[in-house]
Amino acid sequence: MSFHPERRRLAVVAALAALLVGLFGTAPAQASDTDHHSSAVTWKVLVGEQTPDMAIQGMSFLPGEIWIDQGDSINFVANSAEIHTVSFGTPPLPPTTINNLEADAVPRVGGPVFDPTAQWTNSGVISTMPSPDFPTVTSYVQTFSVQGSFTFFCLVHGKMMSLTVHVQKAHSKYPHRQAYYDHQAEKRTAQIIADGKDLWEDTADKATPTHVYIGASDMVAMVMRFIWPKDSVRLGTTVTFDTSANQVVVPHTVTFTSLQQNGKPVDSGTLLPAFAGGPATFAVKFDQTGTWNYICEFHDGMGMVGSVTVR
Numbered sequence: 001m002s003f004h005p006e007r008r009r010l011a012v013v014a015a016l017a018a019l020l021v022g023l024f025g026t027a028p029a030q031a032s033d034t035d036h037h038s039s040a041v042t043w044k045v046l047v048g049e050q051t052p053d054m055a056i057q058g059m060s061f062l063p064g065e066i067w068i069d070q071g072d073s074i075n076f077v078a079n080s081a082e083i084h085t086v087s088f089g090t091p092p093l094p095p096t097t098i099n100n101l102e103a104d105a106v107p108r109v110g111g112p113v114f115d116p117t118a119q120w121t122n123s124g125v126i127s128t129m130p131s132p133d134f135p136t137v138t139s140y141v142q143t144f145s146v147q148g149s150f151t152f153f154c155l156v157h158g159k160m161m162s163l164t165v166h167v168q169k170a171h172s173k174y175p176h177r178q179a180y181y182d183h184q185a186e187k188r189t190a191q192i193i194a195d196g197k198d199l200w201e202d203t204a205d206k207a208t209p210t211h212v213y214i215g216a217s218d219m220v221a222m223v224m225r226f227i228w229p230k231d232s233v234r235l236g237t238t239v240t241f242d243t244s245a246n247q248v249v250v251p252h253t254v255t256f257t258s259l260q261q262n263g264k265p266v267d268s269g270t271l272l273p274a275f276a277g278g279p280a281t282f283a284v285k286f287d288q289t290g291t292w293n294y295i296c297e298f299h300d301g302m303g304m305v306g307s308v309t310v311r
């Protein structure tokens with residue numbers, strides 16, 4: 001084994017750090033010490049929430065409202081495997097289809113200093129989990145030089161996932177410090193996860209071995225799991241996979257890993273809730289005994305997998 005790759009990576013990081021200090025001067029102070037601040041502060045906003053097993057995903061910026069001064073920056077930090085963006089303005093394409101959404105969400109638009117007069121500003125896709133399909137970032141920093149109140153939103157989850165930034169005159173007193181926002185975020189995260197657990201339990205109460213729910217979601221949380229009682233079904237049974245427990249537009253698939261019918265792998269393709277145009281359900285009639293595993297092609301990395309045992 002050799003240390004070389006690691007050393008090379010460290011060297012690159014050090015060079016980058018040097019370059020950043022060169023570009024922006026000394027590292028900014030943290031928002032904790034005093035209100036009589038003279039140097040610019042970098043604040044932290046969390047993007048998304050999740051349980052450690054990634055089963056429950058939240059759709060909030062935390063905090064959802066923040067007061068900063070002219071010259072301060074916000075570091076938006078990826079906090080979930082689910083993808084989000086930090087966006088402002090009107091996207092170039094109406095984000096009504098998955099293709100449009102991806103075309104708008106993926107490219108970074110705008111520089112390091114926020115420009116409220118620009119038609120569209122976008123972070124690119126923010127996630128803790130790299131995607132094989134598009135580039136993602138784990139951090140996005142914007143510096144605010146213009147006074148005013150600005151509401152950012154997540155293009156993926158719509159305007160219900162929003163953050164208002166109040167930019168005060170330079171050197172104004174802050175109403176809250178970072179520790180206040182961190183504490184608020186902790187409390188809100190617990191509420192979001194409790195909401196997701198309730199949603200999961202309510203959906204599990206409706207599920208049967210022949211009616212499997214493909215996740216569940218409301219305006220606060222998403223359950224990234226197939227929901228069904230883990231009982232077997234008899235040969236010849238039809239199992240329906242159903243997206244109707246979702247109140248937000250989240251695409252899923254039911255993709256079997258080894259089951260074939262008519263010489264083809266059994267795969268639903270992209271499913272969407274009926275209100276988003278569907279197809280909302282997928283039915284499979286099981287004509288072979290065994291345990292058949294399936295995944296959601298979008299969310300298997302979060303553990304969204306299931307199985308049907310046919311006896």
Ligand SMILES: [Cu+2]
Nearest residue numbers: 252296298299
């Ligand atoms: Cu999925």
